[in-house]
Amino acid sequence: MGSLIDAFTPKGKMKSTYVVVIAAIAFAIILLLWSAFTLTGAVDQFFLPPPTDVIKTAISLFTQGDFIKDIGITVFRVMAGFIIAAAVALPLGLMIGTYAPMSAFLEYVVSFVRYLPASAFIPLFILWIGIDEPEKIAVIILGSFPQLILMIATNVRNVPMSMIEVSYTLGTSKADVLWKVILPKALPDIMDTFRTVLGWAWTYVIVAELVGASSGIGFMIIQSQRMMNTANIFVGILSIGFIGMIIDVLFKLCHKKFFFWNN
Amino acid sequence: MQIRDIENTNLGLEVENVTKIYNIKKGNVLALDNVSLHVHPNEFLSLLGTSGCGKSTLLRIICGLEKTTEGRIVNQGKVITGPGADRGMVFQAYNLFPWMTISENIQFGLKQKKASSKEAREIAEHYTNLVGLNGFETQYPNSLSGGMRQRVAIARALANDPSVLLLDEPFGALDMQTRGVMQELLLNIWQKSPKTIIMVTHDVDEAIFLADRVAIMSARPGKIKEILDVKKGLPRPRNYHVKTSQEFIKYKERATDIIREESMKLLNSV
Numbered sequence: 385m386g387s388l389i390d391a392f393t394p395k396g397k398m399k400s401t402y403v404v405v406i407a408a409i410a411f412a413i414i415l416l417l418w419s420a421f422t423l424t425g426a427v428d429q430f431f432l433p434p435p436t437d438v439i440k441t442a443i444s445l446f447t448q449g450d451f452i453k454d455i456g457i458t459v460f461r462v463m464a465g466f467i468i469a470a471a472v473a474l475p476l477g478l479m480i481g482t483y484a485p486m487s488a489f490l491e492y493v494v495s496f497v498r499y500l501p502a503s504a505f506i507p508l509f510i511l512w513i514g515i516d517e518p519e520k521i522a523v524i525i526l527g528s529f530p531q532l533i534l535m536i537a538t539n540v541r542n543v544p545m546s547m548i549e550v551s552y553t554l555g556t557s558k559a560d561v562l563w564k565v566i567l568p569k570a571l572p573d574i575m576d577t578f579r580t581v582l583g584w585a586w587t588y589v590i591v592a593e594l595v596g597a598s599s600g601i602g603f604m605i606i607q608s609q610r611m612m613n614t615a616n617i618f619v620g621i622l623s624i625g626f627i628g629m630i631i632d633v634l635f636k637l638c639h640k641k642f643f644f645w646n647n
Numbered sequence: 648m649q650i651r652d653i654e655n656t657n658l659g660l661e662v663e664n665v666t667k668i669y670n671i672k673k674g675n676v677l678a679l680d681n682v683s684l685h686v687h688p689n690e691f692l693s694l695l696g697t698s699g700c701g702k703s704t705l706l707r708i709i710c711g712l713e714k715t716t717e718g719r720i721v722n723q724g725k726v727i728t729g730p731g732a733d734r735g736m737v738f739q740a741y742n743l744f745p746w747m748t749i750s751e752n753i754q755f756g757l758k759q760k761k762a763s764s765k766e767a768r769e770i771a772e773h774y775t776n777l778v779g780l781n782g783f784e785t786q787y788p789n790s791l792s793g794g795m796r797q798r799v800a801i802a803r804a805l806a807n808d809p810s811v812l813l814l815d816e817p818f819g820a821l822d823m824q825t826r827g828v829m830q831e832l833l834l835n836i837w838q839k840s841p842k843t844i845i846m847v848t849h850d851v852d853e854a855i856f857l858a859d860r861v862a863i864m865s866a867r868p869g870k871i872k873e874i875l876d877v878k879k880g881l882p883r884p885r886n887y888h889v890k891t892s893q894e895f896i897k898y899k900e901r902a903t904d905i906i907r908e909e910s911m912k913l914l915n916s917v
């Protein structure tokens with residue numbers, strides 16, 4: 385218990401068992417409040433189904449029907465769009481953050497594009513590309529690519545000049561410094577950027593699936609709305625939350641494994 | 648560019664009429680005003696001066712990280728146009744590569760030169776021993792103390808075998824005891840295998856203890872005010888006992904006087 389109190393010092397550390405327990409308590413509180421509001425009848429179950437109903441619905445959705453397939457297709461869309469965006473944004477962000485002419489050439493354009501609402505492009509994309517997978521993926525790319533580029537450029541700019549200079553004095557050429565110093569030093573921050581933007585990509589995919597889709601979690605949600613099935617909607621939303629949490633944990637583990645040197 | 652004859656190609660490092668003006672928003676800053684300096688091959692030169700007099704600027708110019716406004720640097724007969732592996736630099740902030748182990752840090756320069764990994768490993772091992780860090784080869788910089796990090800930085804620069812080693816307040820961030828240890832370490836390394844060293848420091852004792860000559864700069868704009876030829880009075884090999892010798896104290900008095908005078912000028916000019 386003493387170590388738990390110590391952990392309240394600013395930026396203090398804590399045993400991972402405590403982390404798990406405390407995090408579980410937070411979820412338990414949400415569950416408790418939710419139960420309290422719904423099971424007592426304080427809130428109409430039509431608007432907010434009780435946890436028991438949602439769990440029952442979840443079990444039936446996961447054991448029968450196409451919900452697993454819907455999750456699969458949504459994950460595929462997010463990943464496809466995000467990976468394409470990241471693969472292109474990484475070299476471009478590196479160049480923009482490193483070379484002033486590249487920054488002048490691209491940064492303002494990208495800043496402009498960043499503010500174009502990806503969701504407003506959905507009707508245009510449907511018109512241009514149709515309603516198949518490429519359209520969904522295009523929405524995710526448009527949503528995440530400009531953010532990725534600008535954030536990666538910032539990550540790269542945070543590499544201290546003195547570290548680049550010291551590598552020059554050790555014989556690194558101007559061309560090599562990008563791969564030998566700037567990229568490895570910025571990589572932990574770039575991974576954080578990936579984690580953040582991947583989270584945003586999830587909101588884009590759901591929006592894309594609410595319009596003109598015939599599969600995916602977003603499609604399931606909009607179908608359920610038509611049938612006034614709020615419990616289904618909840619299962620859809622909560623599934624996204626859990627998937628997001630798992631992805632976050634994976635990123636954190638990745639960070640611990642590969643970037644332990646970075647503090 | 649003038650062509651130098653073979654006899655002259657080993658003439659150490661030449662700072663020739665170097666003037667440096669920084670252009671900033673508020674106008675121009677004259678940081679160095681026509682500085683000339685000759686550093687002999689394998690000489691240890693300390694550079695003293697009040698804060699802001701241009702010591703770091705001069706070092707960065709020699710390193711090639713900063714361009715001169717006028718004048719030039721000639722190292723072993725070659726005019727310096729940019730940074731290069733022939734001039735190693737150690738900064739006050741160690742600037743180790745945090746994603747590399749200690750051994751990988753020390754091998755970094757050798758890898759740039761495309762040394763074989765066997766050769767790089769052997770050389771790194773030699774310098775790891777020299778700075779007393781055996782057993783830490785596979786650790787990462789974030790697990791080392793400040794003194795140890797600076798030893799890695801020095802080993803990393805030395806492993807590259809530069810003709811000139813530039814040190815900008817290398818021990819400035821260390822506590823007194825660690826400082827003393829590091830000074831002796833550097834002295835021993837240099838006595839074992841001499842090379843041209845230019846070291847900037849604020850510490851008069853450190854400057855005299857280590858150097859053949861101590862160059863003292865005037866307050867801004869920086870010029871070389873006086874050069875103390877301390878190796879005349881303080882023969883080598885030295886150990887820390889020289890710090891209490893009569894000769895040492897005489898040099899220290901002289902250096903302190905000049906620096907005090909320059910600091911006063913600075914105060915009165917404001």
Ligand SMILES: Nc1ncnc2c1ncn2[C@@H]1O[C@H](COP(=O)(O)OP(=O)(O)OP(=O)(O)O)[C@@H](O)[C@H]1O
Pocket residue numbers: 669670671676677678696697698699700701702703704705867
């Ligand atoms: N990049 C820069 N841009 C503008 N002015 C600069 C720059 N670097 C240094 N100066 C100015 O040049 C002068 C000399 O600076 P320099 O850093 O060389 O001094 P220094 O002798 O190393 O000082 P210190 O002992 O405090 O490290 C100072 O007045 C400083 O403000």
Ligand SMILES: [Mg+2]
Pocket residue numbers: 702703704
């Ligand atoms: Mg300085």
